Amino acid sequence: MTVPTADGGTSRAIVVDRPGVHRLVTGPVPVPGPGEVRVRVAAAGICMSDREVYDGHRDAAYVRYPVTPGHEWSGTVDAVGEGVDTRLTGRATVAEGFRACGTCARCRAGETSLCTSGYDETGFTVPGAFADHVVVPARLLHPLADDADLRAAALLEPAAVVAAAVRSSRPEPGERIAVVGAGTLGLLAVQLLAASSPAELAVIDPRTERTLLATEFGATLIGTPEDAKELHGRYDLVVETAGAPSTAASSCLLARRGGRVVLTGMFTPGATGIDPVLLTLNQLTVRSVFGAPSAAWAFAVRAFTAGLLAPAPLISHEFPLERYGEAVSLVGGGAPGTGKVLLRP
Template identity: 80%
Template sequence: MSPLSRSLVVDRPGRHRLASGPPPEPGPGEVRVRVAAAGICMSDRELYDGHRDADYVRYPVVPGHEWSGIVEAVGAGVDPALTGRRTVAEGFRACGRCDRCRCGETSLCSAGYDETGFTRPGAFADHVVVPARLLHLLSDDADLRAAALLEPAAVVAAAVRAGAPEPGERVAVVGAGTLGLLAVQLLAAVSPGELTVIDPREERACLALEFGASDTRTPKRAEEVRGGYDLVVETAGAATTAADACLLARRGGRVVLTGMFTPGAVGIDPVHLSLSQLTVRSVFGAPSSAWSYAVRAFTAGLLDPAPLITHEFPLEQFAEAVALVGAGGPETGKVLLRP
């Protein structure tokens, strides 16, 4: 192993540097993981551009909340047998003691927001240190490149669990980005009667069919089927997609919002919401149970994020990599950093 460990530090919006030093030492209850791959998502782009809410970032910071790797060292009180295991880990540093955590809702921890890659050093680095209690171990032959997408898969798993799909139901997914296509795979495993993906991009629609969708529609064509779905999972976070998702649901249907909406997004019509008796849920992050769900689906072969990956870069090319994210190119899927 190299005596030095590199990390990509964002000192302030728009300014980054590649730092190096001794590998970080895990403290009591912690492990050090050698990073195999780390995904870049729009939250990382927002962090870099300075558009993330100040309550949800702490500069300077090493970004990277979507990642996979191999446990390299353990701290005091941690089972040494973890060394060498392939793993992913939850990002939220939930306290485990508050009422919400004790109810299993770790993504609603009342101790305050604290997340790897935003308020704690993340995985845009050779190594990342995390509490051992947050690990979700993978099989010895797990594809670590694909496993780097298990964080967004856990968010989608939280949405699917909240939506409670049943076999034979009509289901729609709004958006065919990373979250949307991962949602398609998880929803397809429940055997819906119909699984429609709504996205304006033809290339993404074709990929949705490969992932298990039975139909695709543009937003314009989706107006023809308003009020027709038992469950609608919104993943796009565009200005109108929350309102659009509610219009797609049947009376008494369910809507789950997972997109990260920006200020100015169109609100949901309260009259329609009331008269249609909709159940509307939102998802931000993922509790431990959703992580377990996603990892089980991945291990069982029901979830394969690998086809979503289109670009891979070393740490030294972070500027080029982050510029691709959110640029809108239809050929750009998931972008990885490979330390």
């Protein structure tokens, strides 16, 4: 357990007391407990899940108020707790968000994002990285290269989600692949999928400025949902990243007979269902992704280190902690030119 105590300085954090109410607090620098590390936060991304926490739209089972949000982040280890290798001090790092138990059947099978011991995640049920410091179990760290761009590394959490989708879909060279959605997940997916040498890599999104950015990452065809009607039944693999009410169903329409569909978007109640007749007659394989297991995190970090992932161009705005309210209001607002929004403590 992390015990906040003075160690020669203070630490600031955003606290969302309840939906729509937040404050910037200053207190003692937290001290890591046994098996934990303290990380000085370099950058933390704000995603739609964080906006849902602020607006009160996140399922009550997946948030615990008051909370310091922040599950997409990077930083540098500046203190270690009892039993932790002191050589981690000074290392650039990211860390998994799910506090998986490591002992249940799903964890032992490597599916740590499906831990059956109960949901617990940094930034939702325990303090996250919209702060000067964040404390996490050392076992969840994924250290980075000494010269890593920590600003870009803040996007490794969504990259790990995309990596889970790519690993489960097993793209093969020469396949036709479509990505539905050109948000952060979609553009990261384009980068990873381009590395598999597809014959065609299409990106479908109503926002032209986002699909044009996708061409810089390897997309060979871009279009709107209206354009996509001409592409039904074309793709070996379809990776859905938008989480819009209709995109699960429309993604299945893009897949060829015997094709594969991976759903990574977070859908809300009332989303259009997938036609079971289509699934049966076309023998589609449909998978979903919720979070990222440890292996996907390792995959994403390797791709980042090797230069296959370049998240920095996705960042459009950066704010200090004091401007959290302004920053979170941008996310999901639909303003042109808004990409990934970062907090920089």
